[in-house]
Amino acid sequence: AKKVFLETFNSVNSNFSEMIEELFEGAKGEMRLLPEKDVLETGIEISIKKVGKKEQNLYLLSGGEKSLVGIALLFSLLKINPSPFYILDEVDAALDDYNAERLGRLIKRYSDKTQFIVVTHNKLVMENADILHGITMTNGISTIVPVELEKVADDKPLEVTT
Amino acid sequence: AKKVFLETFNSVNSNFSEMIEELFEGAKGEMRLLPEKDVLETGIEISIKKVGKKEQNLYLLSGGEKSLVGIALLFSLLKINPSPFYILDEVDAALDDYNAERLGRLIKRYSDKTQFIVVTHNKLVMENADILHGITMTNGISTIVPVELEKVADDKPLEVTT
Amino acid sequence: MKLKKIIIDGFKSFGRPVSINISENITAIVGPNGSGKSNVVDAIRWVFGEHSYKNLRTVKKNDILFSGSNGTSASNRAYVKLIFEDDGKEIDVSREMLRDGKNIYMLNGEVVRLKDLMDFFAGTGAGKEFYSIIAQGQIDKIVNATPEELRKLIEEAA
Amino acid sequence: MKLKKIIIDGFKSFGRPVSINISENITAIVGPNGSGKSNVVDAIRWVFGEHSYKNLRTVKKNDILFSGSNGTSASNRAYVKLIFEDDGKEIDVSREMLRDGKNIYMLNGEVVRLKDLMDFFAGTGAGKEFYSIIAQGQIDKIVNATPEELRKLIEEAA
Numbered sequence: 001a002k003k004v005f006l007e008t009f010n011s012v013n014s015n016f017s018e019m020i021e022e023l024f025e026g027a028k029g030e031m032r033l034l035p036e037k038d039v040l041e042t043g044i045e046i047s048i049k050k051v052g053k054k055e056q057n058l059y060l061l062s063g064g065e066k067s068l069v070g071i072a073l074l075f076s077l078l079k080i081n082p083s084p085f086y087i088l089d090e091v092d093a094a095l096d097d098y099n100a101e102r103l104g105r106l107i108k109r110y111s112d113k114t115q116f117i118v119v120t121h122n123k124l125v126m127e128n129a130d131i132l133h134g135i136t137m138t139n140g141i142s143t144i145v146p147v148e149l150e151k152v153a154d155d156k157p158l159e160v161t162t
Numbered sequence: 163a164k165k166v167f168l169e170t171f172n173s174v175n176s177n178f179s180e181m182i183e184e185l186f187e188g189a190k191g192e193m194r195l196l197p198e199k200d201v202l203e204t205g206i207e208i209s210i211k212k213v214g215k216k217e218q219n220l221y222l223l224s225g226g227e228k229s230l231v232g233i234a235l236l237f238s239l240l241k242i243n244p245s246p247f248y249i250l251d252e253v254d255a256a257l258d259d260y261n262a263e264r265l266g267r268l269i270k271r272y273s274d275k276t277q278f279i280v281v282t283h284n285k286l287v288m289e290n291a292d293i294l295h296g297i298t299m300t301n302g303i304s305t306i307v308p309v310e311l312e313k314v315a316d317d318k319p320l321e322v323t324t
Numbered sequence: 325m326k327l328k329k330i331i332i333d334g335f336k337s338f339g340r341p342v343s344i345n346i347s348e349n350i351t352a353i354v355g356p357n358g359s360g361k362s363n364v365v366d367a368i369r370w371v372f373g374e375h376s377y378k379n380l381r382t383v384k385k386n387d388i389l390f391s392g393s394n395g396t397s398a399s400n401r402a403y404v405k406l407i408f409e410d411d412g413k414e415i416d417v418s419r420e421m422l423r424d425g426k427n428i429y430m431l432n433g434e435v436v437r438l439k440d441l442m443d444f445f446a447g448t449g450a451g452k453e454f455y456s457i458i459a460q461g462q463i464d465k466i467v468n469a470t471p472e473e474l475r476k477l478i479e480e481a482a
Numbered sequence: 483m484k485l486k487k488i489i490i491d492g493f494k495s496f497g498r499p500v501s502i503n504i505s506e507n508i509t510a511i512v513g514p515n516g517s518g519k520s521n522v523v524d525a526i527r528w529v530f531g532e533h534s535y536k537n538l539r540t541v542k543k544n545d546i547l548f549s550g551s552n553g554t555s556a557s558n559r560a561y562v563k564l565i566f567e568d569d570g571k572e573i574d575v576s577r578e579m580l581r582d583g584k585n586i587y588m589l590n591g592e593v594v595r596l597k598d599l600m601d602f603f604a605g606t607g608a609g610k611e612f613y614s615i616i617a618q619g620q621i622d623k624i625v626n627a628t629p630e631e632l633r634k635l636i637e638e639a640a
């Protein structure tokens with residue numbers, strides 16, 4: 001049990017540092033076992049060190065940066081033991097355009113390992129999908145309508161109507 | 163005191179229904195004084211009735227709809243007693259493109275009554291600004307850089323670099 | 325094992341039956357604020373036995389049932405079915421709830437207990453809280469997890 | 483009364499002094515995640531006497547002071563100044579904190595108490611919690627306000 005846990009912990013940790021390096025352009029991310037009691041019971045702590053800075057409390061990170069840490073952790077676990085499908089409901093809401101594009105590429109990269117269902121308002125994220133479903137509410141009832149991404153002009157709001 | 167409160171309450175309420183009608187395309191919004199004790203102490207409840215639906219608990223509203231209710235309340239109070247300036251930090255994060263555009267127009271409409279400082283990642287919102295400041299972090303220090311909106315192509319991520 | 329289709333009828337804002345095809349790779353669900361996108365996510369959680377009002381964003385039990393609109397009366401049953409494919413074989417999983425609160429779980433057309441459903445999925449990792457369904461507004465909350473919660477995540481992945 | 487300029491030095495991620503011009507109408511602040519946009523919002527709240535760690539997104543008192551980076555040492559003072567214009571006259575308001583935790587408030591170059599500052603602004607409505615500064619992630623929380631909190635909002639506007 002101890003051996004299995006440590007092996008998993010170490011591979012999640014190395015995935016996590018890789019992900020943080022990619023998402024925060026050069027930052028150092030690390031998961032640490034708290035020095036307390038037995039390895040089989042102790043908790044885990046995350047630390048992030050941005051480029052040019054000392055290690056800081058996660059509390060000081062910005063809204064978007066906190067989302068990036070969550071995304072990094074999600075993909076670190078996915079690489080070890082993917083679930084058959086992932087549902088991501090507007091995980092890009094706090095991201096700037098660069099990071100939204102990066103998230104889209106990350107989802108695309110792992111979509112051969114597992115299925116993704118992504119709810120988003122950001123064209124930079126939805127353009128990676130092979131199937132696009134529009135949902136709209138008419139007369140108080142939700143219905144599904146087809147949406148063609150090609151028809152979605154970049155500078156106009158996304159039209160989803162019956 | 164009672165008269166002043168009731169007058170204010172009634173004008174906030176009528177502003178609020180107007181705002182909800184505009185933001186939720188035809189929905190009915192209302193603020194009600196709870197039927198409890200004395201008018202000078204009783205609490206206030208908000209109710210929203212979407213087109214084609216009965217009145218529902220605010221809890222059932224979506225992420226974006228909850229933001230719209232907050233925006234409606236903010237502008238209902240602004241119309242009565244504007245503060246010298248308003249700072250809105252990514253209030254558009256949960257909004258779809260239509261509602262983001264509507265928010266941009268709403269800010270523009272009231273910007274002759276008061277000043278707005280808006281933090282946003284959405285081009286549909288930032289294009290209403292007369293001054294645009296870029297902030298970027300170089301070597302761990304935040305610095306201000308000029309950004310020209312014309313240079314921001316719609317289909318490319320916003321470039322804010324030194 | 326791949327998810328192929330989701331069928332929803334009478335659950336939350338789905339007053340009429342809808343069927344959603346799911347791609348082997350990436351499926352995007354888009355649409356205006358308040359149109360029902362997160363209700364689809366809730367529907368999938370619900371089939372896996374989710375019973376917490378908070379996670380289903382409801383206040384009372386019958387908030388799961390379509391509450392009616394102009395011209396369409398409220399539903400008396402909420403029904404969600406997930407259709408998977410595993411090595412060419414189709415696998416159907418569904419949950420149904422009636423107004424009286426009775427829940428019926430089915431696996432390939434047979435009524436089963438929730439526990440049987442969870443055993444069936446246990447090996448696959450589907451439905452596990454954290455790392456397969458991220459609800460709206462949750463992705464940035466992970467940084468607030470306690471050291472014990474983070475440990476539990478790693479153990480689930482082991 | 484119009485806000486004309488914000489000067490920040492040594493406050494949070496502003497290791498070097500910056501000066502931000504504010505338009506009479508709409509000013510947008512844009513930039514990558516983690517670049518310091520919300521720190522500007524915190525700086526404005528701080529000048530108005532904000533002392534809650536939670537509202538300033540800090541954990542300990544000295545999180546307000548620039549903590550240093552490659553090549554630039556940590557700051558020993560945090561300083562924020564707001565420059566207003568009222569009927570053609572300039573009005574300066576500032577707050578300064580030193581590493582020993584001492585706060586100095588100034589109004590047009592003179593040291594004042596925070597209370598004097600609040601009295602000065604009282605008539606204008608600036609700095610009032612709810613309806614002038616909406617922090618990141620707060621706009622959708624208003625629907626969770628209690629009936630008493632909503633009443634307080636209306637009373638503030640009266």
Ligand SMILES: Nc1ncnc2c1ncn2[C@@H]1O[C@H](COP(=O)(O)OP(=O)(O)OP(=O)(O)O)[C@@H](O)[C@H]1O
Nearest residue numbers: 224226336337357358359360361362363387390391
């Ligand atoms: N039991 C129910 N019956 C009918 N309508 C319901 C029911 N429960 C929720 N709704 C409706 O569903 C809507 C919210 O849907 P949902 O949260 O899925 O929106 P969304 O598409 O995710 O929007 P956003 O982009 O803002 O997150 C509410 O406006 C509510 O009217």
Ligand SMILES: Nc1ncnc2c1ncn2[C@@H]1O[C@H](COP(=O)(O)OP(=O)(O)OP(=O)(O)O)[C@@H](O)[C@H]1O
Nearest residue numbers: 062064494495515516517518519520521545548549
């Ligand atoms: N005392 C401090 N000294 C140095 N840097 C600090 C200090 N406090 C906060 N920071 C830095 O400020 C950054 C966060 O800034 P802020 O929250 O303003 O970002 P933002 O531009 O609002 O980003 P987002 O678009 O994601 O909301 C953190 O990454 C942190 O490194």
Ligand SMILES: [Mg+2]
Nearest residue numbers: 224225362460
């Ligand atoms: Mg949603």
Ligand SMILES: [Mg+2]
Nearest residue numbers: 062063520618
């Ligand atoms: Mg921010």
